[in-house]
Amino acid sequence: MTTSTAAPPPPPAARAATPPEPPSAGRRRQRKGSMRRREAITGLLFVSPWILGFLVFTLGAMVYSLVISFSRYQLATDTARPAGLANYEALITDPKIAIALGNTLYYAVLAVPLEIALALGLALLLNSVRRGAGFFRTVFYLPKMTPTVATASVFLLLLNGSTGAINRGLAAIGIDGPDWLLDPAWVKPSIVLMTVWGVAGTMVIFLAALQNVPKELHEAASIDGAGAWRRFWHVTLPLISPAVLFNVLVLTIAAFQIFDQAFLLFHRTTGTGSSDASLFYAIYLFEQAFRQFNFGFAAAMAWLLFVIILVISIIQMRVGNRFVYYEGGDR
Incomplete structure (x- = not known):
């Protein structure tokens, strides 16, 4: 009676070696990233007057009006007393x-x-x-x-x-x-x-x-x-x-x-x-x-x-x- 021995599994395929990234590609990626940041900063600077105006004159006024809506505020006396609801x-x-x-x-x-x-x-x-x-x-x-x-x-x-x-x-x-x-x-x-x-x-x-x-x-x-x-x-x-x-x-x-x-x-x-x-x-x-x-x-x-x-x-x-x-x- 002869015994058969299983063949060893084939070795895993060798992965293809990834070529190293050339230094020029890394520099291009850094330049693009810095350019996007500069464009974002420039855009924010252009819209900053509107953002400042919105925060002060719109959002700030809304928050202030919400606060004084819970108070008795008379402009003549310039006093605000809490009034609840x-x-x-x-x-x-x-x-x-x-x-x-x-x-x-x-x-x-x-x-x-x-x-x-x-x-x-x-x-x-x-x-x-x-x-x-x-x-x-x-x-x-x-x-x-x-x-x-x-x-x-x-x-x-x-x-x-x-x-x-x-x-x-x-x-x-x-x-x-x-x-x-x-x-x-x-x-x-x-x-x-x-x-x-x-x-x-x-x-x-x-x-x-x-x-x-x-x-x-x-x-x-x-x-x-x-x-x-x-x-x-x-x-x-x-x-x-x-x-x-x-x-x-x-x-x-x-x-x-x-x-x-x-x-x-x-x-x-x-x-x-x-x-x-x-x-x-x-x-x-x-x-x-x-x-x-x-x-x-x-x-x-x-x-x-x-x-x-x-x-x-x-x-x-x-x-x-x-x-x-x-x-x-x-x-």
């Missing part, structure tokens, strides 16, 4: 807070869709212009360049109930115009009219988005028999949906911070208009801070507004991202 409890008990929030929400619901529709319509109109496009874009953008004080002065004349140009135009066609500046039911629509006058900034964003829509898609849809409305609904609107969401977010934030138009039309002088109908949240915050000098309560109001805008923005982002088309495919 008293200012936030006053937000619940003050009836004017509910009125101001209601007016602001009513204005936002009325103004934002109208601004979006008007800006998109103007952008579509300007996008279709071939001759004199630059001239028409400049003309449509001029109202945005007009100072708000000048615009308010014009609208005070236009919206005058007895001698205003708008009511005179309505009377010419047999319509009895409302008392825009005195009737509480027409106070907020009058402010919306003044707001949409400066809709050119939103229009420019829509125009830029429309010019990035590939013409080949419109041509293909037209060959397939799609009309103008179907091409807009199924081609144009999905491709500009990121711009729509951005404008909705920005306009909503601006609507909840409405101040200039309402202040110039109704609160610049006492006794003008209906105080409750034109009492927006930012107006009431201004009155508490700079007329009543109740900075603690005003700071609490500011933080409540911050939370409201934050919640609404998150909801809009969550809902809007379901309908927004991104070219990369990610939502």
Whole structure:
């Protein structure tokens, strides 16, 4: 009987020896690293004025306002006494807070869709212009360049109930115009009219988005028999949906911070208009801070507004991202 002996396993394959790195490659890598550091330092130096301004005037002011929102701070006496949650409890008990929030929400619901529709319509109109496009874009953008004080002065004349140009135009066609500046039911629509006058900034964003829509898609849809409305609904609107969401977010934030138009039309002088109908949240915050000098309560109001805008923005982002088309495919 013969016994077989197992053959020894073959020796492991010898690994290929890695050639040593030449000194020139190491020096190039060091130069690239130092160049990146210099570029980073240079970039930080260029943006350092903005960073310093943000830390001092934005973040620092926010932190300070949060601190004084828990205190009774009167500017006249320059004293701050701890108040705990008293200012936030006053937000619940003050009836004017509910009125101001209601007016602001009513204005936002009325103004934002109208601004979006008007800006998109103007952008579509300007996008279709071939001759004199630059001239028409400049003309449509001029109202945005007009100072708000000048615009308010014009609208005070236009919206005058007895001698205003708008009511005179309505009377010419047999319509009895409302008392825009005195009737509480027409106070907020009058402010919306003044707001949409400066809709050119939103229009420019829509125009830029429309010019990035590939013409080949419109041509293909037209060959397939799609009309103008179907091409807009199924081609144009999905491709500009990121711009729509951005404008909705920005306009909503601006609507909840409405101040200039309402202040110039109704609160610049006492006794003008209906105080409750034109009492927006930012107006009431201004009155508490700079007329009543109740900075603690005003700071609490500011933080409540911050939370409201934050919640609404998150909801809009969550809902809007379901309908927004991104070219990369990610939502």
